[in-house]
Amino acid sequence: MTTDPFSLFDAWFAEAQAGEPNDANAMALATADATGQPAVRMVLLKGHGPDGFVFYTNRGSRKADDLAANAQAALLFHWKSLRRQVRIEGPVSRVSDAESDAYFASRSRDSQLGAWASEQSRPLAARSIFEARFEAMQFRFEGGDVPRPPHWGGYRVTPRRIEFWQDRAHRLHERRLFTRDGGEGDWSEGLLYP
Template sequence: MSENALTSGDFTNENEPYSLFGTWLEDAGRSEPNDPNAVALATVDASGLPNVRMVLLKDFGPEGFVFYTNFESQKGREILDTGKAAMCFHWKSLRRQVRVRGAVEVVSDEEADAYYATRPRGSRIGAWASKQSRPLESRFALEKAVAEYTARYAIGEIPRPSYWSGFRIVPVSIEFWHDRAFRLHDRIEFRKAESGEGWTKVRMYP
């Protein structure tokens, strides 16, 4: 879809959200200075208080949107407790935003192993050394842990920690927002009532 079509508000040729998202992500890859796959991830704790932080999208498709993390981290625990999450992509250079909401499932061990193997060696060591979201007595304590795991896995492959894996958000809604003059923005929401059903597309007031 061309930039001119998007500017004119023409979403009518898109009947499912993933191809449109793929186009926007490719555009962001050409225009964003850093991490076009960065996304704000929202979860809720046991008290009902929301939390939001940035993560990196690592895969997407008709099955959903995938990111990886330490399951013992705050976000990991909250997602495992509720089974729900939301995402918001914002590409300022393009004046576009995409919001995703839905249930969350854990990726397969095969998927997690395959992605983990692609990470830089230092990042794989970091997955072992960091007790994510828990109090850290000093920077030295973290550096000491990194040194210990670096020595432990000095030779050969670094296994994936059992507590480190991926989540897949399976959307019930995906909303596309595009900036237009005088705050008369374009908003198109794709909705799915139940897993397996087709998408319903609704144009929303800005």
């Protein structure tokens, strides 16, 4: 049995990628604004390792506003077909411009153009307005590469707590909790009652 939460996550994530029918990298991202008002939404994991778990978004979005005011977040992976969950909590920081640029360059052209066209989380009077903005971006970047917009980039959740939850019969679930005090050093491991 491993005592390294990242190795365990890698093993579970590989099983999810092989067995989940859709978006094994989908995770719920919970944030709270400066007043403590919580919000949760689904995002996609785009990188992970001992330094943390990375997702990308418009930095003018509600989630980005929340993180600017309160740089803490929680993530939840729910792999229903495997009857497993992974919960992650910790501080959030922006990834480097170079890392954001590299990921942005890997996206489809339409996704790149959509990042320029969208004012994510802001009111939209009609879908046709967004579609017109998307067409304008197609014209603007016609024939060339689409650079990363300055308002778009990545965030990294650096875990301080990682819980692995495994479904068991009769709700006698298994819960393994890894914690790291102070943010650096070794992980402590323990079990939680179901």
